[in-house]
Amino acid sequence: MGQFDDDPANLPALPQVLVVDDDAAMLRLMNRVFRKDLDMVLVDDPLKALDLLETRAFDLALVDHTMPRISGLTLAIRGAALQPAMAWIMLTAHDSLPAVRLAIEEGRVDALLPKPWDRVQVLAEIQRVLAARAARHGAP
Amino acid sequence: MNASIKQAAWDQSCFVRERMEAMVAALLIVFVEPWWFLFDRAVEPTQALGFLPWRLGSAGLSLVIALVVARARDGRQVRLLNFVNLGQTSLVIAGLTALASNRAEYLIGFSVVLWATGATFTWPARWELALCTLSLTAILAPLILLGSPSIASTTSYLGTTAIVCVVGVAVRRSLHRRAFEASYDLAEANGELEQTVHELRDAQARMVAAEKQAALGRLLAGLSHEINNPLTIVQNSIDPLDDYFNTVLRVLERAQDSTSSPERVAADAAAVELDFVRTDHSEAVDAMRVACQRIRSIHRDLRTFVRGDTLGMEVADLSPGLMATIRLFRRGLPSTVQVEADCPALPPIAHAPGPLNQVFANLLQNALDAIGDEGAIHVASRSTGDGVEVSVTDTGPGVPAPLLPQIFEPFFSTKQAASGTGLGLAISQQIVQQHGGTLELDLTYTKGARFVMWLPTHGEHQQANASIPPYVSQPRPA
Numbered sequence: 001m002g003q004f005d006d007d008p009a010n011l012p013a014l015p016q017v018l019v020v021d022d023d024a025a026m027l028r029l030m031n032r033v034f035r036k037d038l039d040m041v042l043v044d045d046p047l048k049a050l051d052l053l054e055t056r057a058f059d060l061a062l063v064d065h066t067m068p069r070i071s072g073l074t075l076a077i078r079g080a081a082l083q084p085a086m087a088w089i090m091l092t093a094h095d096s097l098p099a100v101r102l103a104i105e106e107g108r109v110d111a112l113l114p115k116p117w118d119r120v121q122v123l124a125e126i127q128r129v130l131a132a133r134a135a136r137h138g139a140p
Numbered sequence: 141m142n143a144s145i146k147q148a149a150w151d152q153s154c155f156v157r158e159r160m161e162a163m164v165a166a167l168l169i170v171f172v173e174p175w176w177f178l179f180d181r182a183v184e185p186t187q188a189l190g191f192l193p194w195r196l197g198s199a200g201l202s203l204v205i206a207l208v209v210a211r212a213r214d215g216r217q218v219r220l221l222n223f224v225n226l227g228q229t230s231l232v233i234a235g236l237t238a239l240a241s242n243r244a245e246y247l248i249g250f251s252v253v254l255w256a257t258g259a260t261f262t263w264p265a266r267w268e269l270a271l272c273t274l275s276l277t278a279i280l281a282p283l284i285l286l287g288s289p290s291i292a293s294t295t296s297y298l299g300t301t302a303i304v305c306v307v308g309v310a311v312r313r314s315l316h317r318r319a320f321e322a323s324y325d326l327a328e329a330n331g332e333l334e335q336t337v338h339e340l341r342d343a344q345a346r347m348v349a350a351e352k353q354a355a356l357g358r359l360l361a362g363l364s365h366e367i368n369n370p371l372t373i374v375q376n377s378i379d380p381l382d383d384y385f386n387t388v389l390r391v392l393e394r395a396q397d398s399t400s401s402p403e404r405v406a407a408d409a410a411a412v413e414l415d416f417v418r419t420d421h422s423e424a425v426d427a428m429r430v431a432c433q434r435i436r437s438i439h440r441d442l443r444t445f446v447r448g449d450t451l452g453m454e455v456a457d458l459s460p461g462l463m464a465t466i467r468l469f470r471r472g473l474p475s476t477v478q479v480e481a482d483c484p485a486l487p488p489i490a491h492a493p494g495p496l497n498q499v500f501a502n503l504l505q506n507a508l509d510a511i512g513d514e515g516a517i518h519v520a521s522r523s524t525g526d527g528v529e530v531s532v533t534d535t536g537p538g539v540p541a542p543l544l545p546q547i548f549e550p551f552f553s554t555k556q557a558a559s560g561t562g563l564g565l566a567i568s569q570q571i572v573q574q575h576g577g578t579l580e581l582d583l584t585y586t587k588g589a590r591f592v593m594w595l596p597t598h599g600e601h602q603q604a605n606a607s608i609p610p611y612v613s614q615p616r617p618a
Contacts, residue, residue, distance in 0.1 A: 025427045029373050032380045032420055066365070068474040093368040116372035119379070 014039040015130060016057065020049045020075060021064040021091075030062070033119050038126070046070040053082040060126060065092035065100065073100055076109050085137065087129045089113060146324060153320055155215040158263050162222045165260060166206035169229055173199040176249070180236075183245050191236050198232040201225070219267055229253060230275040238282035247294060250279065251301045258305025265310035272302035348567055355501055355564065356446075359468060363438055366471045370431030377424045384417045441467045445497050455490045458595075459483050459521065462530065465500040466519055469508065476514040479504075483521040486528045489597050495571045499579070502564040503532040503591050510536025510589060527577065527596040535588045539581060547581065 017038045019030050027042040034040060041056070043049045046067055061079065065072035076088040088108070090100055093115045103109040110129045113122060173195045180188035180195075205225045212218045230253055237246040254275060257268060276298055283291055391408045394400045444464035462483055470479045507517045515535040522529055539547055548569045565579075572579040577595035 023369055025373055025430065026369060028420075028423055028427065029376055032424060033376050066472075068476065093365040115368040116375055118376060 015059045015126065017041070017126075018043065018049060018052065018058045018061040019063075020044075020046055020061065020067075020072070022046075022067045023064070026064065034122070037123055046072075046075045049075060050078060050082070053079050053086075057083065058086055059130060060087040060089065062089050062091060062122075062126075065090050065097070073103055073109065076103065080108055085133070087133050089125060089129060091115060091117065142328075149324060150317070150320055151215060154263075154316075155218060157316070158215060158222070158261070159209060159212055159218045161261050161263075162209045162218050162225070163206050165222070165257070166202045166209060166225050168256075169202040169225070170199045170206065173202070173229075179245075179249065183242050184240050187239060191239075194232050194236060198229055201228055219263055222261075222263070223267060223271060226253065226257060226271050227274050230271070231278050234275070234278035234282065237279060238286065243283075243288070243290065243294075247279070247297065250275075251298060254298070254301045254305045258308035261309055262312045262316050263309065264313060265306050268306045268309040272306060276302060351564060351567055352498055355498065355505065358505065359445075359501065362472050363442065363468065366438055367435055370434045373431045374428050377428050381421065381424055384421050387412045388417070437467070438471065440464075445501070446494075453490050453492050456488050456493075457486050458489065458491055458493070458496060458528065458530075459486050461493050461497045462500055462519070462521065465497050465504065469501070469504045473508075474513060477508070477511065478516040479519070480516065481519045483519060483530075486521060487523055487597065489528060489595055491575055491595060492571075496575075499568040499571050499593065500530070500532075502568045503593070506564065506591075507532055507534035507536070507589070510534050510538075512536075515588075524594065526598070527594055529592060529594045531582070531590060531592045533585065533588060533590040538586065538589045544581070544583075548579075 015038055017034075017040045019027060019040050019042045021027050021030070022044055024044055027044060031040065031042060041052065041058075043052060047070065049061075061076070063072040063075055067075075070078075072090050072092070076090065079086065080088065087110045089111045090103075090109050091113050092100065100109060100112055104112060110132070111125050113125055176195055177188060177192055180191045184191070202225055205221055209218060209221045212221060230250075233246070233250045233253065237243055237250055240246050254272060257271065261268065276295070279298060280291065280295065283294060288294075391405065391412060394408050395405045441464040444461060445468055463481065466479060466481050466483075473479065504517065504519070511517065511534050517535075518531075518533045520531050520533075548565050569579045572593055572595070575595050577593065579591065579593045582590040582592050
């Protein structure tokens with residue numbers, strides 16, 4: 001169970017997660033659902049998110065794809081330049097966007113989560129993505 | 141297979157015609173033979189009475205044959221009966237000629253039989269040839285036996301007659317055949333043409349239905365996206381709210397349990413994180429309310445948009461359908477795209493709501509495609525004296541002058557292949573025209589594109605019971 005153990009002795013630091021979505025109700029929902037599992041910073045503007053990436057390290061970002069001005073995909077690509085070790089998970093209603101699929105193949109985006117999502121599904125995906133990243137960067 | 145069908149049709153046509161000709165000929169003989177008695181009295185007075193039984197006999201036989209021909213079943217039977225009848229008539233006349241002394245008159249009279257068959261019949265020439273041979277043999281045999289000196293003149297006279305008759309019969313049959321072929325081929329071509337027209341109409345109906353499905357598909361894809369967020373909020377807020385309630389419930393139960401210590405109760409209460417729960421609970425409930433409201437209004441607009449399919453024509457204000465369509469399209473648009481609607485209530489007119497909503501959807505989609513990520517769309521409606529007018533204006537690049545004549549043509553599109561069938565404006569214009577109205581591009585508007593639709597309040601198309609052609613009231617998909 002790893003990082004989601006309840007035993008305080010085994011509790012590592014919660015993953016540092018950047019959440020970006022232009023819908024404020026969605027951000028509050030994320031907080032409501034994941035506050036015990038993730039250490040989140042919630043941002044409603046992708047430009048502010050980019051500014052934040054320059055000053056603070058994150059393990060992973062949960063990003064909504066359809067946003068005005070900058071899409072989640074563009075944010076992921078620009079953000080990867082600032083923090084290459086970070087993982088990116090795209091939340092989207094359109095689960096077969098070719099551009100996003102391509103980004104996953106190229107390794108710029110780690111995973112795609114279709115909407116509507118549920119808590120268990122999101123946590124499992126986060127665990128999988130972080131483990132994959134760790135394996136890649138831990139390899140000799 | 142067509143050749144044998146054609147042959148059968150020709151055979152049937154010949155049979156019907158030849159049967160009629162045979163009956164006419166037989167009945168003519170029945171009426172004419174007794175009158176020839178007067179001829180006999182004039183030319184051969186001494187033998188007239190002697191000839192009469194033969195004449196009457198021949199007439200009687202003809203009558204019998206006429207009745208048999210009426211019941212004949214195929215062409216061959218008819219021709220045989222014909223041959224028998226004309227043959228017996230020829231033999232009788234030949235016999236009387238042999239007995240008569242004024243042979244010349246009888247020969248001329250005899251040749252009438254040959255002329256008549258040549259003029260009347262349209263049967264194969266070989267049958268006429270056989271008949272002529274029989275007739276010639278019949279007349280020549282007794283003349284030879286009697287040692288008549290006029291064999292040569294008789295032969296040449298009757299022989300010429302016979303040749304003319306055979307040729308006549310052959311020509312008439314050939315003309316009949318050609319007329320038959322022409323009219324048969326025409327009927328066949330006509331049948332094929334009708335078939336093609338049917339297929340084209342079917343194909344058109346299918347294309348219209350496909351365009352409608354495609355348009356609806358694009359709309360629904362956008363709406364599905366719209367519903368996802370509210371659905372996610374409702375779905376994922378249930379467990380947290382349940383948790384909040386349960387933690388508070390536990391404290392209450394603990395407090396009501398007389399065996400628990402006050403310290404225990406206080407510890408449980410502290411663990412509830414009351415401040416957070418208080419604010420988050422009310423935020424969650426508000427968010428869920430808003431989310432459900434949003435889903436309900438999407439559903440309501442969608443129903444108004446699609447509902448028109450089940451009605452035919454109705455006499456009503458078309459604003460609700462227009463507004464529902466606008467609201468459907470407005471959802472999920474980025475903040476850089478504005479859609480303004482200036483649509484007051486309109487007087488009721490007879491219209492088909494489903495197809496008209498499709499027209500509105502098409503115009504709005506085109507406007508959205510024209511402005512891309514940034515721009516404005518303005519929809520305005522008003523009542524004119526004799527009808528209602530709806531205009532859709534966008535701040536896009538407009539329609540380039542060279543393309544102006546083509547925009548309402550089927551399959552004309554400036555968009556990528558995947559995003560449209562190119563039928564939208566063509567079908568929209570057709571639907572509007574079927575309402576007796578007009579759909580046009582305003583050529584005086586230069587800041588983008590402005591499409592204006594006008595529908596008459598009264599007109600030949602504005603009966604409440606009038607039906608739009610089948611393709612616009614397709615059965616709804618299950």
